[in-house]
Amino acid sequence: MTMLNETHDPALRSWVASANLAGNDFPIQNLPFASFRRQGSTEAFRGGVAIGDQILDLAAVHQAGVFTGNIGQAVRAGAQPQLNDLMALGTPVWSALRLALSRALREGAAEQAALQACLVPQAQAEYGVPARIGDYTDFYTSVHHATNIGKLFRPDNPLLPNYKWIPIGYHGRASSIGVSGQQFRRPVGQTLPPGATQPSFGPCKRLDIELELGIFVGTGNELGDPVAMAQAEDHVFGLCLLNDWSARDIQAWEYQPLGPFLSKNFATTISPWIVTVEALAPYRVAFERPADDPQPLPYLDSEANRQRGAFDIQLQVGLETPKMREAGQGDATICRTSYRHAYWTVAQMVTHHTVNGCNLQPGDLFGSGTLSGPTLDQAGALIELTAGGKNPLPLPNGETRTFLEDGDAVVLRGWCEKPGAARIGFGECRGTVLPARG
Amino acid sequence: MTMLNETHDPALRSWVASANLAGNDFPIQNLPFASFRRQGSTEAFRGGVAIGDQILDLAAVHQAGVFTGNIGQAVRAGAQPQLNDLMALGTPVWSALRLALSRALREGAAEQAALQACLVPQAQAEYGVPARIGDYTDFYTSVHHATNIGKLFRPDNPLLPNYKWIPIGYHGRASSIGVSGQQFRRPVGQTLPPGATQPSFGPCKRLDIELELGIFVGTGNELGDPVAMAQAEDHVFGLCLLNDWSARDIQAWEYQPLGPFLSKNFATTISPWIVTVEALAPYRVAFERPADDPQPLPYLDSEANRQRGAFDIQLQVGLETPKMREAGQGDATICRTSYRHAYWTVAQMVTHHTVNGCNLQPGDLFGSGTLSGPTLDQAGALIELTAGGKNPLPLPNGETRTFLEDGDAVVLRGWCEKPGAARIGFGECRGTVLPARG
Known part of the structure; x- marks a missing residue:
């Protein structure tokens, strides 16, 4: 560290x-x-x-x-x-x-x-895109997001029993990762409308964002050689902003039993700038786990991780509707949170990913998972902010949003500041929704 | 076609x-x-x-x-x-x-x-490895496998309602794909022993194979431009054998809600030879769906797919234990089946994968999913052949196996033959399990 x-x-x-x-x-x-x-x-x-x-x-x-x-x-x-x-x-x-x-x-x-x-x-x-991304892995490191979204997808069973033991992750699509400024068509696909017994086919109706950080792997490891916690951060080059666009209606119908697929792989947008782990050193904070929660298994635990495992990165999501753009108003902030609330650290992601011998390569990318904080205004996805689309989000110009509409742009921002250290930022990560292919 | x-x-x-x-x-x-x-x-x-x-x-x-x-x-x-x-x-x-x-x-x-x-x-x-694999996607195209394995993972709910509508797929790991001859260490990880409330950590105890075909993408598509069924096979370069090694105990504990991860990404072995789609032309057969099953949605349907969408490729799994190797006996066949039993075709995989605009690139690899046939001796994974480890598989030399032991080698073979056409084969896809890292 x-x-x-x-x-x-x-x-x-x-x-x-x-x-x-x-x-x-x-x-x-x-x-x-x-x-x-x-x-x-x-x-x-x-x-x-x-x-x-x-x-x-x-x-x-x-x-x-x-x-x-x-x-x-x-x-x-x-x-x-x-x-x-x-x-x-x-x-x-x-x-x-x-x-x-x-x-x-x-x-x-x-x-x-x-x-x-x-x-x-x-x-x-x-x-x-700053690296040739050999493999992209998306994690799920916010217990608040996992709980919020779990309530919507599985009301009876929101937080699964493995969550507090495993830094849950899954493989994502590298080819459709683009850099800030990316514009992508609203995805089309299968969904199961409420009450229907057969799926429908058409443009996604519940297009969402996920506020995440991206983590670029620096040095890799050989197949069969796990990376221990003590060395884990030596394998990390730096962090960027990442928007894991998500088609919630497609996701709900497709994701069992093997996980999200077409609901995610149509586009992922990252900020162009990678802030190095060393640059973030002044903003390391203790990784705090609620006292009642199980402690990590030994392979995911270290004193250094407990003392300084987390990063206090301020995060913000801006939404710019076409009306705001026409009026030259700029985007409206719909979420403010910090990366310090994550339940699993970057080091734990690296160590867990490689514990079975899986090899990482320079330029591989991790997503942190949606970084929702403990309160609802800190939620990093519209599905949480609107309680599954039930409570439309009021915008300052009088518009509302449940999910994204065509022409909407989303801007992620991140920065670190505190007394006695220089403020540093990530720039922005902007993406725009184009209408579905006609 | x-x-x-x-x-x-x-x-x-x-x-x-x-x-x-x-x-x-x-x-x-x-x-x-x-x-x-x-x-x-x-x-x-x-x-x-x-x-x-x-x-x-x-x-x-x-x-x-x-x-x-x-x-x-x-x-x-x-x-x-x-x-x-x-x-x-x-x-x-x-x-x-x-x-x-x-x-x-x-x-x-x-x-x-x-x-x-x-x-x-x-x-x-x-x-x-014959191509720089930008992205690897594993499908789940055998309804027999999905049903068999669903019974073990979800006894109440074996075949999920989306199965007959969606060619289910998920992203896999490209970095750990190796070519025939690959030797890999038994993976280590978290599992939840039967009856336990807290996970254990250690070497996988239920190491399995998955008999699959690999499908190499040839020409790609631009982000946002889906590939229709009529053009789908023009994007496919050829097929190989693929063994999707699987750690069943790790999988059972980690796979919800985002899918398999460490239970799969420690190694995937493919045959070195890619048999082109054109070489397989004599072995195209009708894609048959049971009459009671829903027909595919229009975007996944075509007359050509119905008439000649499937490939009649004979497949076989051989298991060679260390004792067989010492005795120079060669491997014992534990499964025989054909790719013709798959529920979704290669063309449907391409079209479904891109329907949301996801871009494929030359050298991308698909796995077919475990190609279990309709009867139990046609099952392409030990978890099916042994009913979840309950019925040990007798081997001809008097040994038995539930799951793979250290030193076991698995050899996949595939070929096509019929009267009036030349027999063509895939060579072999061999992989060997090394002991877990000490």
């Missing part, structure tokens, strides 16, 4: 002036990674590091030969179209690169002139 | 003499693809085509410039370490390549001298 070091010093200022503005997501203490190119260009995608409203273009940095030795190697790996090679290098290299970038981007750094030439404004960029 | 043509003529003979032997899996009417190199070498893997006991090395064929034009291009694509580029080319190209290879490998072909130099004996080869 990475400790605080000079890169976290809240007094650090960058020669990129926009990085020093209060409330900005990308101060010098953050330094997240993305894959990008200039909007509308045919340039190759390459890795970049956010600093203020700019991107430090790692391909340009590599070209300019600003760094040598192991840092130069790391920059070269980060200059590829996707970040898998950088992710494979491991924590000591990621950490050395972070330190070098922090020093070179500070006010007064000797590298200023050379790096200035390697900046691309974020306003001119478009982003790609 | 590919029709019969000159490549299927049972009278064809190859100048590779071993291809003409009766009972051989790889006559000139088959021509399946794999990725291979010489055993123990550091050569690059490349595509090859099986002919008798030889492999036609596509990298060598490309190097020798035996073919030009679009066939030359297809050979170049097939010469890559994995077959994704060839899979992306589409049915007209696959078909043209098959015809060219068929003609060039026939007795009296002008290409004999040039191609003779491109043969590698199968006995000297080792194989790789």
Whole structure:
């Protein structure tokens, strides 16, 4: 578990002036990674590091030969179209690169002139999926979400007996993962209307969101070699925002006995920026389990996990209807919560996933599962916020929503802040629902 | 749906003499693809085509410039370490390549001298996973398996109401798919022993097999663009054997509500050879649904699917215990069945998978689900053959098995034969259980 070091010093200022503005997501203490190119260009995608409203273009940095030795190697790996090679290098290299970038981007750094030439404004960029995602696994780590949704799908049996023992997860679809800005058609499929004995076929009527974090695997493990809790976070490159769009009516009809399939795999949207585990070090908090709950089995337990296993990441969901867009109002916040409420930690996800010998690879992605908090306004899905569609959600402009309508955009945001540490953010994760295929 | 043509003529003979032997899996009417190199070498893997006991090395064929034009291009694509580029080319190209290879490998072909130099004996080869599998989806297409296993997991509710309407599928793990010869450690994990209220942790005690076919996607579809039944098979490159190893005790405890996860993702073994859909054309049969069952919804129905949607592929499971191996006895057959009994066809899997807009990519793999036939000796999993472990399976050497023991090897075999057509086979898919990690 990475400790605080000079890169976290809240007094650090960058020669990129926009990085020093209060409330900005990308101060010098953050330094997240993305894959990008200039909007509308045919340039190759390459890795970049956010600093203020700019991107430090790692391909340009590599070209300019600003760094040598192991840092130069790391920059070269980060200059590829996707970040898998950088992710494979491991924590000591990621950490050395972070330190070098922090020093070179500070006010007064000797590298200023050379790096200035390697900046691309974020306003001119478009982003790609940051890694070749070999496998995508979605977890279910909020006990509040599991309970809320369990009540709707299985009123008699909301929280299953395995929940407090197993970090429940299942495999998801990698091919349909897109980056913020993704627009997708409302899915079509089979549903069983209330009271019907035969399914209907047509566009989804209960299209929902799931507020999640994405967790990118860095270094992998060999098939047959589990990763113990003590090493688990060394395998994690960083975190992003993730919207696990969900077709609830399709899900209800298809999900037994083998789990969600077409109700999820039509689209998953992630934020372009991956905030490293090291950047999040000031925001580690105790992982708290209610005293009455069973303690994790030994393979999922460690003192470090109990002391600092959780991340206090503030999360927010914004909904922008077509009317709001026309009126230029921006989106309305429909949920505020924190990742600290999760019932299972990132380390527990890694260890559980590999305990049977399953091999992870650089660039694999985990979803945290919907991160609903303990109270209803902290719920990360419309199905919870509207009690299964029964209580329409009032929006500030007088509209209401039960589930998503065509043209609706959803924007996830995440950030960390507290006294004595620099505020860092995740940028945004935006996706838009297009009408079903005609 | 590919029709019969000159490549299927049972009278064809190859100048590779071993291809003409009766009972051989790889006559000139088959021509399946794999990725291979010489055993123990550091050569690059490349595509090859099986002919008798030889492999036609596509990298060598490309190097020798035996073919030009679009066939030359297809050979170049097939010469890559994995077959994704060839899979992306589409049915007209696959078909043209098959015809060219068929003609060039026939007795009296002008290409004999040039191609003779491109043969590698199968006995000297080792194989790789034939494609970069972007996503792996496992289906559940045998109603007999679904009913048998449903009785064990849910005695009150064996066949769920969605089964006869939806080709049930779920996402599986791509990273742990290995090719025939795979050896894997017995998985370790959480289980809930009978009568216990808290889970135990340890090696799986109910390790099982699942006899399946694998279906490799050829050309993909764009996100948002479903594939209709009429085009579905054009997206399929070919079929292989697949063993979906399953830890039943881990599965029973973890699988609700999101499906199997660690009970499956520790290993999946496929045969190296992919038999093309065109090679299987003589073995297409009617897809028969019991008269009392609901007919498929229109999006899953077509006349062609009803007439010739199924494949009559004979399947067999062999079990070789360490004692049999020591005695040099070979494996004992514990199941014989046919793929014709499946409740949903390959075309229905493709169409259902994409109906919500989900995008398939070249090299994606589907599992058929366990292909149990209508009678108990046709069951493709030990949990069915032993009634959940209650009735040990007698083996010919006097041993018995309920579930797999350490050192057991399982060999899947598949072939097609009938009067008036050449017998073609899939080779074998072998995997061995190693003891759990100490």
